[in-house]
Amino acid sequence: MSHRRRGFTLIELLVVIAIIAILVSLLLPAVQQAREAARRTQCKNNLKQLGLALHNYHDNLGCLPSGTGGNGFSPHARILPYIDQSPLFNIIDFNVSPNHANNLVPRMMNLPAFLCPSNTDKLPGNLGGRNNYWTNTGTTVLNGMPSTVPGNPNFGMPVPDGVFFNSSKIKFRDITDGTSNTAMMSEKMTGDGSNGISSPRTDTYQPGTYPSNAEEAYQFCMAVDVNDLSKQGISNIGVPWILGDNDSTYYYHTQPPNGRSCRYPPSRMASAANSEHIGGVHLLMCDGAVKFVNQSIDRVLWRAIGSRDGGEVISEF
Amino acid sequence: MIRCMKSPARLGLLLLAVCLCSAGCEKTARDLHLDEVLAHESCEKFLTAWKDGRSADELKPAIIGRDYAWDAGDKLIAFEVQPDVFNDGTNLHIPVKLSLESKSGQASTSNVVYVVGTSPVITVIRD
Numbered sequence: 001m002s003h004r005r006r007g008f009t010l011i012e013l014l015v016v017i018a019i020i021a022i023l024v025s026l027l028l029p030a031v032q033q034a035r036e037a038a039r040r041t042q043c044k045n046n047l048k049q050l051g052l053a054l055h056n057y058h059d060n061l062g063c064l065p066s067g068t069g070g071n072g073f074s075p076h077a078r079i080l081p082y083i084d085q086s087p088l089f090n091i092i093d094f095n096v097s098p099n100h101a102n103n104l105v106p107r108m109m110n111l112p113a114f115l116c117p118s119n120t121d122k123l124p125g126n127l128g129g130r131n132n133y134w135t136n137t138g139t140t141v142l143n144g145m146p147s148t149v150p151g152n153p154n155f156g157m158p159v160p161d162g163v164f165f166n167s168s169k170i171k172f173r174d175i176t177d178g179t180s181n182t183a184m185m186s187e188k189m190t191g192d193g194s195n196g197i198s199s200p201r202t203d204t205y206q207p208g209t210y211p212s213n214a215e216e217a218y219q220f221c222m223a224v225d226v227n228d229l230s231k232q233g234i235s236n237i238g239v240p241w242i243l244g245d246n247d248s249t250y251y252y253h254t255q256p257p258n259g260r261s262c263r264y265p266p267s268r269m270a271s272a273a274n275s276e277h278i279g280g281v282h283l284l285m286c287d288g289a290v291k292f293v294n295q296s297i298d299r300v301l302w303r304a305i306g307s308r309d310g311g312e313v314i315s316e317f
Numbered sequence: 318m319i320r321c322m323k324s325p326a327r328l329g330l331l332l333l334a335v336c337l338c339s340a341g342c343e344k345t346a347r348d349l350h351l352d353e354v355l356a357h358e359s360c361e362k363f364l365t366a367w368k369d370g371r372s373a374d375e376l377k378p379a380i381i382g383r384d385y386a387w388d389a390g391d392k393l394i395a396f397e398v399q400p401d402v403f404n405d406g407t408n409l410h411i412p413v414k415l416s417l418e419s420k421s422g423q424a425s426t427s428n429v430v431y432v433v434g435t436s437p438v439i440t441v442i443r444d
Contacts, residue, residue, distance in 0.1 A: 124406035
């Protein structure tokens with residue numbers, strides 16, 4: 001008596017596998033989109049929470065934290081008690097620099113509140129805690145305050161017109177353009193960590209030119225040959241969050257969202273807000289609202305949103 | 318017959334599993350190897366070229382480097398590599414004390430940091 005068992009033939013199996021593979025390939029983009037949508041929602045929510053924390057800070061202390069406060073600490077370090085991070089706040093030694101050995105533990109710590117889940121982290125591990133949420137320093141091109149020494153190339157340059165800069169301590173009443181018309185924070189991706197690789201979205205380039213205003217900074221930056229590695233400037237972008245600096249916590253409204261970032265001699269900057277979300281960036285307004293701004297926004301309008309007291313008329317965006 | 322069918326079936330299932338798993342693997346770290354000795358040597362070569370009055374472009378393609386004071390025409394009179402070197406895993410951060418002379422003849426000293434990478438190419442960029 002024959003006990004021959006009927007099984008699947010090779011062809012049948014291959015056909016089934018092929019069908020499953022086709023179905024998976026159709027499904028994967030949808031799954032990835034759903035995952036990115038979830039990450040984007042979390043990213044937006046983080047920005048909202050930071051806005052609430054900054055408002056609570058203002059309610060308690062009568063002003064917003066400085067973009068770069070005493071000893072160089074960032075606003076992020078100052079608002080820790082308002083995002084349920086009092087224990088971390090308490091171990092920071094504000095009497096010394098953020099880079100001092102006393103602050104090694106907080107400097108190296110990654111906080112989910114400062115991380116956008118959509119960001120791809122390519123930085124070396126030991127540079128410090130990452131930051132994807134940057135404060136608005138405005139539409140001027142100086143990194144810091146203008147020189148008070150006649151003859152210095154930065155003498156007489158305009159003071160930053162954003163909300164966070166050196167010892168700024170801006171009050172809501174100082175935001176005369178209106179809190180609903182002025183940017184407080186936006187997103188920025190971390191850098192690629194290597195000057196040997198050109199990443200136009202995240203690297204900060206060095207055109208070697210001397211811009212005096214926002215439009216010159218934009219034009220000079222766009223003229224850079226990004227394939228020329230000698231034009232690399234900063235690739236370690238977004239670390240550490242504890243340090244208030246142009247490559248870790250504050251950005252400029254000179255460049256459009258997802259635009260190119262540059263630095264120029266002597267001590268001039270144009271670092272753009274950017275994100276891995278398709279088509280734009282999230283923007284926290286000073287009234288606490290979070291909007292998604294399209295990267296094709298008019299540069300003049302983007303700069304108007306960046307200044308706190310420019311008197312511009314802000315249209316819908 | 319069933320036994321001989323198991324092998325392609327397993328292979329197919331394995332391929333399917335690999336495809337599914339790869340969907341969650343887009344965020345991977347890169348390995349950009351840093352050669353510390355080469356980084357030190359490259360930084361010294363870069364600064365020596367400046368001190369000798371050459372241009373940064375002459376070092377290409379072996380070393381791709383940039384210093385805005387060099388670009389501006391400042392002369393490097395002397396340099397001294399400081400001990401607090403920091404290795405971030407991809408780059409070597411080398412502190413250097415520069416003695417400079419501007420085009421107008423004004424002498425100055427400044428403490429700067431060069432970020433030196435050795436992979437995929439050698440780069441020496443002033444921080």
